[in-house]
Amino acid sequence: MRLVEPSMEWQNEHKSYVEEWGPSRLVPSSFNISKFETYADFLDNFFARQKGDGNWVPSSGYMLIDDNKALVGMVDIRHELNEDLLQIGGHVGYGIRPTERGKGYATRILAEALKKCKELNIPRVLVTCDKENIGSAKVIIKNGGVEDESFIDKDGKVIRRFWIQLF
Ligand SMILES: CC(C)(COP(=O)(O)OP(=O)(O)OC[C@H]1O[C@@H](n2cnc3c(N)ncnc32)[C@H](O)[C@@H]1OP(=O)(O)O)[C@@H](O)C(=O)NCCC(=O)NCCS
Structure with missing residues (x-):
């Protein structure tokens, strides 16, 4: 099990992952390929956006790959917070392939992401989830949240916010 950066090598895995995810919004949304004509276009945009551009703070995105080279999850690490991320989104957002949920992979991908946050010298990591997202709250708490x-957003939706102290 390892984190890798998206590249042409993972094109087919990425496409089948998105198909399996179905119509609901892909999390993290930075891995959404639907608006790009080619995978190369997606990759160009993905890495440009990571440098921090306009509304985007600098970030890093990784895929969690299992020992059979299957893509089981995705994670986005925001290197800094802006006013929006301070309320919703935080430093780390992740999602797990629907057929691979309930196997501890989200707990693992957040743990791996926290190692990257350490390398980035982020002392305290903010992770948020919707109040209804019991699974994600458990994942965050298991990682020290x-x-x-x-x-509470403008529609009355409650977002739970957790800090994970690294240093
Ligand atoms: C939320 C999500 C990331 C959880 O992934 P996962 O790989 O199934 O999580 P884990 O297997 O690591 O589970 C961690 C804990 O949460 C529990 N859990 C997972 N999904 C759950 C659910 N839907 N309801 C209740 N508990 C749940 C697990 O049983 C486990 O608890 P345990 O340790 O007490 O057994 C996954 O469902 C997902 O990708 N959802 C859509 C995207 C999303 O919500 N991302 C998070 C944004 S904040």
Whole structure:
């Protein structure tokens, strides 16, 4: 099991992952390929955006690949917070392939992402989830998340916010 950066090598895995995910919004959305004509276009945009551009803060995105070279999850690490990310989104967002859920992979991908956050010298990592997302809250708490005040968005949706202290 390892984290890899997207590349042409993972094109077919990425496409089948997105198909399996279905119509709901892909999380993290940075891995959405639907608006690009070619996979090369997606990759160009993905790495340009990671440098921090306009509304985007600098970030790094990785795929979690299992020992059979299957793509089981995706994670996006925001290197810094802006006002929006401070309320919703935080430093780390992740998603797991629907058929691979409930096997501990989200717990693993967040743990791997925290190692990357350490390398990036982020002392305290913010991770958020919708109040209804019991699975994600468990993943965050298992990785040391300490709950802060929730944020309520303009539609009344409650977002739980957790900090994970690294240094
Ligand atoms: C939320 C999500 C990441 C969980 O992934 P996962 O790989 O199934 O999580 P894990 O297997 O590591 O599970 C961790 C814990 O949460 C529990 N859990 C997972 N999904 C759950 C659910 N839907 N309801 C209740 N508990 C759940 C597991 O049983 C486990 O608890 P345990 O350790 O007490 O047994 C996955 O469902 C997903 O990708 N959802 C869509 C995207 C998303 O919500 N991302 C998070 C944004 S904050």
